[in-house]
Amino acid sequence: MTALERDPSASAQAPRPAGAADPPRAGTPLLRVRDLAITHQGEDAATPAAVRFDVAPGEVVLLLGPSGSGKSTLTLALNGLIPNDVPADVEGTITVGALDAAAATVAVLSTHVGMVFQDPDAQLVTGTVLDEVAFGPENLRMPVSDVLDRAEAALRRVGLWERRGENPDRLSGGGRQRLAIACALAMGSPLLVLDEPTANLDPQGTEEVYAALAELVAAGDRAILLVEHNLDAAIGFVDRAVVLDQDGRLVADGTVDAVLRERAEELHEMGVWLPTSALAALRLRRAGFALDPLPLTPAELHAALEASPAPASAPLSTAKPPLLAEPTSDGTPVAHGFGEKGWSGRTEAHHLANPIITVRGLSVRRSRREVLHDIDLDVPRGEFLAIVGANGAGKTSLIQALAGVVPPPRGSVHVDGLDVGRADARTLASRIGFVFQNPEHQFIANTVFDELAHGLRRQRLSDAEVRERTEALLDRFGLTAKAQTHPFLLSGGQKRRLSVGTALVAGAPVLALDEPTFGQDRARADELLGLLRELNEEGTTVIVVTHDMQLVAEYADRMVVLADGRVLAQGATADVYADAELIERAGLRMPPLAQALRAVTRHPDLARIARLSDLPGGAA
Amino acid sequence: MASASRLSTSVLLTCAAIGVATGALSAGAGAISGPVSAAVPILYGLVLGVHVLPGVIAQELLRRPWVALITHLIAALVASAVVPLWIGRYIGTALLIGALQEGIAALGRYRRWEAWRFFVSAIVVGVVIAVPIWFAADVSRFPVWGQIVYIALFIVGPVAWTAVGLAIGAALRRAGVARSAQR
Amino acid sequence: MTATGPLLAAQVPRMAVDPYADAVTAAPVRFLYRLNPLAKLLAPVPAMVLLVFVRDLATPLAFLLLAYAVLLIGVSFTRRLALVLLLALPLGAAAIGFGFSLWTDPAHVDQSVVVWQIGSWTLYGGALVVGLATGLRIAAIVALALIAGLSTTGPDLVRSTVQQLRVPYRIGYTALAAFRFVPRFGHELEVIRQAHRVRGAHGGRGPFAAIARWSGYIVPLLAGAIRHAERVALAMDARAFGAHPDRTERHVVPFRARDVVFIALFLAASAAIFWVLFPWGLG
């Protein structure tokens, strides 16, 4: 991130009062929000409730808050989409430049507030990159020459001018999101509002988007209001943070130093997602490291650790043994944190003696092209396995073959003794459950109850038994109150739990999930992962495909790295991550924590830790 | 501004989504209509009836003026872009059926949406389509029973597909889709 | 407001056709590409309507020749054109003609020639002629429709409905945005089918199982489609879509003198054919 090197003094000022002396920021704020409370139609509580803050020209403001605190709602209100497009009751005032948002139309506000949404595909309207950027200015009835000037300027700023003639479909996810940024720039608005712009992107796409944003910030002519859960990438160029609590009330508004560094503990407790490095630092502080100010990026954490002496009070040796130490014979769980049954607790030989899935010589063709070549793989029983790889590496093809979603060649895949290539759907469902990326795709019944009962009825169980087992599952997944609700009416997190439930109901010992956290907010992702860990601890073998390297580090016992349809590496997670060069070669990134700790020379015990839970200080 | 401008962008795009999704079905119908009209021409009405779907679903879900016509029109424009071969046919059918469905709904002043109104438009659509095809296919040369079955199926087709459309619309309402666009 | 169905376009299998693709560049003699889509669409309409009421063989044949001539000169000669004009259309016409002749009531036709006899059922030459006339008629109507179909791109058609027919531009641009829905929904349908298959929804063979299966796909497909559409609508409104009664148009699809000439010539040719062959005097 180029912006990491920004002058920290720029963000170290006290909260700026409106009309501060700073020359480029003089005058009225770009955005002034006062006592804003928004109640969606059909809801009874306002989220956000009573929020006030300003955004000055050129400023970068991060809007934080737990899921459901009303961040998206707030952003939609800034350019009038609420209440004009999405019915809601709006109290308080929003002043954009000199305009009162309540009195202006969305079209007028759009020239003051540019929006970038989460899903790049949902922002495409036309057939070429150039037409796409021109779409906004054309709607404003600008003369053709002005439209083209603006489009060119905007495209050059995000580095897409050379590709102006192409269909946006050809761009990568990150490219399409940069295009969305260009479209917002072309509206000429001095304030850019981005709502989780990288939630749908893989690591590469995320990097592209933040590189583009960093350049915008460096130019300093636009103010940015950013809602983002991926703080690791964003924190580098943020000036100020505004924080909402669960009920949508304002709890903090100040510089990054004043809010994120000083009040990190408090925010973490509220359910606000913090950068991985900050979470790690909080833990290390508890273990006695002097890390002040709180580091927020891997680079800062690295530097702070190198500058800090090892704590006297809590020697590292009482913490969990460092990874890849000699396996302990008993594998007794350590008292704190998760990951009790980590790699150190078992031996490789013990696992591999009894694999639940064996893959031998698996090749998969899609549209006459071979996309997986001669894969050999063993998945030990009861493990948490992650499959990673760059886009197009063949992860989805592999996991679909394992689960029989796309039947593999006969004899190449066995799950619990069953040849997947020959099995019928019902037998297969009793061995392996598959959870699709979008839970709605796999719902087939009209109520939550029937959704779960479907798998049992197919096994021709008696009605009483179906009822009993379904109710047990509903209870287990916290869905009892929703038993008669239509599955589509559940919240996102509930839908996800239900989809996991439907995959498990037939009693399958293996659960396979394709990018289960893709495009989800942190709260939902954490909820799901907690559930998966629970199931895994009860003995279910869990296989996930994911792009989230920190997730792999935290949860997976083993990982498989795919590149170009071949297995580049497989083994215990720590072993694979130990080879930074291999990760790089596969087109992947090291998890943020490992980035920070990898080369720490002053504390060699920390250098090979990749999971937050393995850091000392977790007992607090 | 033209009357359609009172419809929000979200309603327009919802119509488009319905048009495209049902367009997949119409495309299927288009693919089998050739063989059907060659082998069992009297069944043609049953197949053709599928073209009422976009309008029925849009009206049942959104219950607003213009949505049937717009859904048909957008479905036709999109279908024409994908299979330009049939531009004329798509546009013609869309305008015809869409206008009929709008007309019948307008008679209820867009306030009453009882199922029978949908079935009346289905029957009208069936009759209106059957007439030109009667001449084009020279049905008067068929045996009398064939003529009766032929015409009957042109009525039965749209009616049956209207029932399907109403069921889909109701299911979507139950699933809480397009709440903010509904009335 | 969080998306439940994120989907990278990179995951969407490439579409066979790009609905936004520009018109082919072709030699100047391929004049159809340079005409307004509406001219190509409307000029054959009177002939198509009148053809419906024609019963002879010569008139549809004449229009078939006219349409073929216009197409063979007016659009680039490609494999696809050859397949459509030389294979699909004649075969289709023959099949439909034969099919209809089987259904024609033998009591009303010329029974002097017997073509085929199975038991008590006879196919008379007269029935074959009637069927053939129907096949030719339908083929002629289709061929006339192909004049626009084989030389027009979707976006140009949309633009000309906005620019000449005064269809509100918000509807036109909604259609342009909706072109993107096609591959996306197609991919989504594929995934839904896989998911339902894995869950064992409505297994079994036969038409009724198939109907049950397909009806299970419709609600998830439409629900996802409509939710996606609502997000696109927000993104469009956020870029001032519909702010003014009109908008700057960078792609002009003009209606020029040559379009008038084409329509006039085509109408004249149609009139001439009807005049010469006058197909209604014969009964």
Ligand SMILES: Nc1ncnc2c1ncn2[C@@H]1O[C@H](COP(=O)(O)OP(=O)(O)OP(=O)(O)O)[C@@H](O)[C@H]1O
């Ligand atoms: N269209 C809508 N109709 C009704 N209620 C809504 C709508 N959109 C959001 N809500 C509700 O408003 C509240 C705030 O939602 P919002 O999406 O703004 O939260 P958020 O802070 O963006 O959360 P996340 O981090 O999950 O994106 C939630 O309780 C949500 O259920």
Ligand SMILES: Nc1ncnc2c1ncn2[C@@H]1O[C@H](COP(=O)(O)OP(=O)(O)OP(=O)(O)O)[C@@H](O)[C@H]1O
């Ligand atoms: N239905 C299909 N038809 C043709 N090719 C396909 C199909 N599905 C996948 N492919 C190709 O197979 C290769 C592997 O695809 P796959 O979806 O398994 O990759 P992935 O690792 O899951 O990628 P991503 O990270 O983008 O999800 C890619 O090159 C892809 O383009």
Ligand SMILES: [Mg+2]
């Ligand atoms: Mg949100």
Ligand SMILES: [Mg+2]
């Ligand atoms: Mg994949």
